[in-house]
Amino acid sequence: QRRDFKQDPTWTPPAPTTRNLPSFEYLVVSKESLLSLLRKCTNCRTGENHLSFRMEGMAVTCTGECNSCPHKFTWGNIKVLNTSKCSNMERLPKINVDITYGAVITSIGGTKLHQICSLVGISPLSNNTFHRIKKLYVSPAIAETFWKMQGKVIDALRERIEKGGKLHIAGDGSFDSRGYSGKYCRYFFLDAENNNVRARMVETPDTTERKRKAALAQKRREIDRLTRPLVPSAADPNLEEEWSSDEEGEEETGEDEEEDEE
Template sequence: MIDAATQTDSDTSDAAVQWPADVHRVVTMDHVYTHTQELHGQEEEDTRSLYLFPSDDEFSEDSQPQHNYPDPEYHDDVKELQNEGSQLTLELTCANGCSYRWQSQPTLSGTKGEGNLLLAASVFFSGIHFAKFKRFCNNMNLQTICEDTYTRLRKTFVFPVVEKTWAKEQSAVLTDMKSREEEVVLCGDGRCDSPGHSAKYCTYTFLDVQSQKVVDFKVVSCTQVSSSNTMEIRGFKEALTTIEGNGVKVSTISTDRHPQIVKEMRVSNPEKCHEFDPWHVAKGVSKKLAAAAKRRECEGLGEWIPSIINHFWWSAQTCGGDAEVLKEKWVSVIHHVTNRHDWPGNRHYHCCAHEPLDETSQRSKLWLQPGSEGHQALVKTVKDKRLVKDLGHLTKCIHTSLEVYHSMYLKYLPKRTHFGYDVMIHASMLAALDHNNNANRGQAVYQDGESVGEPKFKISWSKVHKRFRARPVAVQKDYGYMKAMVADVLSSVSDSNQGVDMRETQTHIMAPQDRLPRSQIIVQTQQFSRFK
């Protein structure tokens, strides 16, 4: 990939030296590689330094200078210049006295080598922690950029492209929501960066139920609120304000049973329908029953938990929007588990909806005895006052599906790993872009073989259901948008994009007061150290 701009010839030209036709040697990139090895004083079996070559097209024969040498054993004089990250720069001098400079990558302003910028963008876009990537490169002796260079390139060139791409995607989602005639239904949930009550960040996300795409998210730092317990409600308020500020009329919101959000919806948004996510409620019921089933006197209750949770989902899905019907169907499970399938006293639901059971057939689990410890624990859980009260918020059975999104979110922002505020924001944008560009994927089918055209399933053992289950396999994700982002990063260099300095905007987020001089902080730390 040597062009006219990087090649410098001496006064002696090739035409001035005439060698016999039968005595010649062609200088190719193989010689450059060989002499690079000799330059470091390494034997063939030793570990060599590897460099990144962005494209094989850069090494066409036309770009390599060729000279005739009188001595077949002659070697070029190769001098390795100061290299920058993954870029290799060599200065070569041939027998004719021609000297030229060869670089493994095109040089870009502010990045030294194009490969350095490609590395920074690709590592961040792929959700790879740079420390792991650096260790990978060190293990195979692959020359790469340092962490400071990665941070600078990411902030200067990568972050602005992520912001631009997410703004375009969010605008398209909001435009689609505003153009609908039917009511807009949102589901929201918060995700903290660490378990317990010591979280530093909380990311609250709103997802459009119809399109299953992320509409907006807010990253809240613990220093922005009075305590970590109030981060979720702040993220909820800010995200909802942004969505409605863009002209979207929200009619229904589905969340978990967070007390502060329940109060906010009741006081500030009484015109909106507030639904609870059945998944969160079912998870809470399952935990209570599992805890009770561990007691010896409640033996037999554990086998019924999967069926009880299935009954809860069925009750929410078939209640027809009537809270009283939902309550009667849900409470009926305390009769079914005792082999009682009809009961008086209800207004709507008087008997089980299943077909009559064959009493002679062998059952996989035993009936519970009425009044037993296990049955009483079930009755206590099913008739819990808060649970029965919350059934009125489950009549539409709006499942948020945000736990699936949060699982994918860990790819870009794993828990128990500290990230700065700017990384939290831009990595959250990447997670939202990943989700939106691959939402509503269909099921994959076999392309060849005996099963061609048939849908794909993955057979796995379920510890919950105690049996093998067939899970549909979705089609592979499309990351074409990510290649476009990489191209935008490269083009931003030619546009002299210097990025956005976020240091000033983070001051009030990372710390509630201005930072003191470095020397003063060190003195104070040593002065109040408990180890002195």
């Protein structure tokens, strides 16, 4: 016999269950499916909602008002993170931060990310938003995590040395723009036993001095040209000085090119 739950004051509905929920944090939903869910009023069940959407990168905010009852609602597809600014104009949807982080880690970049999203029909991040999130939030977080990990690597190496252990270190480095600049070099030490990496940024000491000498030589040549007569004679001392300074500049330029090629 079916029990009349309306007459039973102790009756409670069973707890809702969820089965086969995907483990991924984000699920892609089509615009048509979303509209069908948000259009119907959940209050009176007979009316339909007037909808207004706002896009912020990949974040969606929808406000609705029923045409049959006074019910209003605001729905968003993602939570908004707190920022250091107290202004209500500063909004930081979590999905925008996560997609920027993924693009930075995988070296896709903002331009390719924008192209991919536009081709498949997903609301993309603007270049300004991408670089702002990268500069203010993603890069500092990566740097903080990296240096914490580096500290643990150094402590482990120090502990191994103190215990009398041996180190098997491999190293490799590269300059910031090969063939053009030798000012900065990224050098990496690798612990060959556990593959831990120790990175280091170094500045080539003689690069700044070479650039300074080249700039002085260029200024000297310009002064020589400005101070010599309009129709110089063979005995003009400025000619000899200019030729010698030109030769010095060519020699310094040749040395720089040879060092860059090396």
